[in-house]
Amino acid sequence: MKGWWGRILWVDLSSGDVRVWEYPREWALDYIGGRGFAARILWEFMPPGADPLGPDNLLVFAGGPLSGSAVNAGKIVVAAKSPLTGGYGDGNIGSLFATNLRKAGFDGVVIRGVARRPSYIYIENGRGYVLPAEALWGTTAGVCERRIKDVYGKSSGVICIGPAGENLVKYSVVLSQEGRAGGRPGMGAVMGSKRLKAIVAIGDMEPPLAEPREVKRLFTESAKDIKGKEGYPFWVRQGTMMTIEWSQNASVLPSYNFREGVFEYWRMIDGYSMEAAKVAQRSCPICVMPCGNVVRDYEGALAELDYENVAMLGSNLGIGHLGYVSKLNRLADELGLDTISLGAVLGFAMEATERKLLRDGIEWGDHRRAEELVVDTAYRRGLGALLAEGVKRMSEKLGGGSHEWAMHVKGLEISAYDCHAAPAMALAYGTSPIGAHHKDAWIIAWEVRTGRFDYSEAKVDKLIEMQRIRGGIFETMVGCRFPWVELGFNLEWYLKVFKAATGYPITFDEYYEVADRIYTLIRALWIRELGGWSVEMDTPPARWFKEPLTKGPIAGSKLDYEKYLWMLRKYYEKRGWDKRGVPRESTLRRLKLEYTIQELSKHVNIQP
Numbered sequence: 311m312k313g314w315w316g317r318i319l320w321v322d323l324s325s326g327d328v329r330v331w332e333y334p335r336e337w338a339l340d341y342i343g344g345r346g347f348a349a350r351i352l353w354e355f356m357p358p359g360a361d362p363l364g365p366d367n368l369l370v371f372a373g374g375p376l377s378g379s380a381v382n383a384g385k386i387v388v389a390a391k392s393p394l395t396g397g398y399g400d401g402n403i404g405s406l407f408a409t410n411l412r413k414a415g416f417d418g419v420v421i422r423g424v425a426r427r428p429s430y431i432y433i434e435n436g437r438g439y440v441l442p443a444e445a446l447w448g449t450t451a452g453v454c455e456r457r458i459k460d461v462y463g464k465s466s467g468v469i470c471i472g473p474a475g476e477n478l479v480k481y482s483v484v485l486s487q488e489g490r491a492g493g494r495p496g497m498g499a500v501m502g503s504k505r506l507k508a509i510v511a512i513g514d515m516e517p518p519l520a521e522p523r524e525v526k527r528l529f530t531e532s533a534k535d536i537k538g539k540e541g542y543p544f545w546v547r548q549g550t551m552m553t554i555e556w557s558q559n560a561s562v563l564p565s566y567n568f569r570e571g572v573f574e575y576w577r578m579i580d581g582y583s584m585e586a587a588k589v590a591q592r593s594c595p596i597c598v599m600p601c602g603n604v605v606r607d608y609e610g611a612l613a614e615l616d617y618e619n620v621a622m623l624g625s626n627l628g629i630g631h632l633g634y635v636s637k638l639n640r641l642a643d644e645l646g647l648d649t650i651s652l653g654a655v656l657g658f659a660m661e662a663t664e665r666k667l668l669r670d671g672i673e674w675g676d677h678r679r680a681e682e683l684v685v686d687t688a689y690r691r692g693l694g695a696l697l698a699e700g701v702k703r704m705s706e707k708l709g710g711g712s713h714e715w716a717m718h719v720k721g722l723e724i725s726a727y728d729c730h731a732a733p734a735m736a737l738a739y740g741t742s743p744i745g746a747h748h749k750d751a752w753i754i755a756w757e758v759r760t761g762r763f764d765y766s767e768a769k770v771d772k773l774i775e776m777q778r779i780r781g782g783i784f785e786t787m788v789g790c791r792f793p794w795v796e797l798g799f800n801l802e803w804y805l806k807v808f809k810a811a812t813g814y815p816i817t818f819d820e821y822y823e824v825a826d827r828i829y830t831l832i833r834a835l836w837i838r839e840l841g842g843w844s845v846e847m848d849t850p851p852a853r854w855f856k857e858p859l860t861k862g863p864i865a866g867s868k869l870d871y872e873k874y875l876w877m878l879r880k881y882y883e884k885r886g887w888d889k890r891g892v893p894r895e896s897t898l899r900r901l902k903l904e905y906t907i908q909e910l911s912k913h914v915n916i917q918p
């Protein structure tokens with residue numbers, strides 16, 4: 311088998327057992343890697359109904375056949391059953407760990423059990439070891455990584471968690487390289503629940519590529535192509551931060567807990583303000599279009615900014631000062647909190663304070679109180695203990711109709727695009743396989759350009775196409791999607807590299823079938839873990855349907871609930887799911903998922 315090592319490292323932290331597992335060969339083409347492997351492994355080896363923070367949950371890190379070989383493919387998928395949502399959760403992180411793991415001879419690592427004492431895993435050339443990490447426990451992510459690199463050298467690849475992961479904050483992430491974060495739905499807490507502080511990989515083995523020279527040639531050619539793109543120089547200047555201006559102009563910049571899509575102080579936190587404060591540029595490994603913008607916060611410390619972070623910790627909280635936002639961002643990176651969920655949680659707390667549902671809470675725009683609460687959340691102190699649970703649980707606790715403005719889908723907080731006037735993006739959030747995240751379909755740019763107020767079948771088709779490419783191709787091969795999304799790099803390149811790496815000439819239709827298989831498998835996994843399904847699970851919060859925007863050029867806009875449901879049903883139909891959103895038996899068989907039928911039938915009545 312070329313392209314894949316065919317080996318995954320299994321680590322059982324309860325027993326201390328470490329073994330090399332050769333996965334079934336047919337998984338390679340049926341699931342490709344990354345998210346595909348993660349979903350299959352969770353279905354197969356995690357007992358149904360496992361406690362997300364217990365020993366039976368599996369923390370999976372999985373690369374794909376292009377990891378470490380194609381441009382910008384220095385990334386890895388991290389997945390597990392989510393403590394935030396109770397369903398499937400994953401994220402994608404750029405790290406030397408991703409490229410080093412491949413060089414160490416593995417396509418992935420699976421971790422089960424709970425270590426008796428704080429531990430880390432060390433992986434080198436075909437072997438893995440569990441080692442004590444008492445000296446690292448309690449450190450911030452940056453300190454932890456620096457200490458490990460002091461021991462293993464600068465070229466070691468390190469993933470670690472911060473105090474938030476140790477303290478089981480439900481939206482804690484795993485981190486790397488001081489500005490990379492992944493696994494929004496609480497992958498950091500899953501790692502913390504296993505008393506696993508870090509994983510380190512070192513290796514010098516060549517991945518088994520079918521045509522190594524052709525892979526190298528394609529890398530050089532595609533790097534040239536990308537660097538020649540018209541948008542390249544501006545991308546390197548601003549990266550994702552350019553989106554603040556676009557979002558403001560399109561009235562989709564989340565402001566004041568997604569009440570509005572415009573922010574009066576947007577200029578103070580936009581890409582040009584960032585450029586004025588920029589002191590360095592960082593990137594994931596083997597990236598040819600770096601986008602890690604490093605600035606100094608108002609206290610002079612370094613922070614790495616992205617659009618999502620700045621929108622959620624800035625406009626969504628009414629904070630119009632980049633230095634203040636940068637400090638919140640830095641704290642989140644050091645402590646290991648997901649910036650998107652954190653921004654949603656703080657925004658929710660601000661609104662709850664305004665509505666007098668929360669005493670001693672936080673006022674809009676109060677950056678100092680926000681800083682205190684971020685730290686308290688990571689350590690679960692005082693009000694922070696409630697904030698650590700995410701907006702869904704917070705609204706269940708506070709009541710008062712707050713579920714209508716608790717901005718989440720399936721328990722995962724919504725990322726930084728307001729959808730009062732973007733029904734396709736609302737559907738993208740509604741149907742994302744991990745809860746409300748934009749990564750599977752950032753359809754909003756296309757939607758704003760082509761007719762934002764329509765509810766149409768064409769939008770459903772476009773959404774599924776995007777989910778196939780973004781959630782299917784990029785999350786399984788595994789690589790960064792920005793060359794394609796941001797600079798128009800042709801997707802054909804990836805198929806060429808796939809052929810050179812694996813020897814298999816995959817077509818788009820074949821790849822889309824793999825993507826559909828994974829989508830339906832993940833849906834099956836959700837149903838198995840939650841014990842049923844309903845359309846409400848795929849529907850965004852009431853705020854977007856009931857409370858129109860009051861500011862900006864499209865003031866008065868809101869979503870239409872009945873029309874949203876019409877699009878959702880069309881979506882189900884096209885995916886081969888019934889009108890409850892449950893996969894049909896014929897779909898499961900067509901996608902070679904018949905192995906799920908018996909278990910699924912225990913929870914729902916499966917339609918033919």
Ligand code: PTT
Pocket residue numbers: 385400401402403404405483489490491492493494495550594614615616617618619642643646647648649650749784785788789790791792
């Ligand atoms: C991603 C989510 C995003 S999406 C952002 S900013 W973005 C936030 N970044 C955080 C951060 O930083 N620190 C922190 N403590 N929490 C954060 N949470 C948020 O996490 C990231 C880039 C970005 S920046 C994006 S869109 C693209 N995402 C990709 C993806 O999902 N898949 C893929 N194949 N390629 C992608 N390329 C881009 O990668 P999650 P990273 Mg991230 C500081 O993790 O869980 O997927 O959520 O990985 O290495 O930091 O790169 O405007």
Ligand code: SF4
Pocket residue numbers: 382383384404592593594597598599600601602790791792793
């Ligand atoms: Fe990482 Fe940005 Fe490069 Fe993508 S474009 S690989 S997110 S640095």
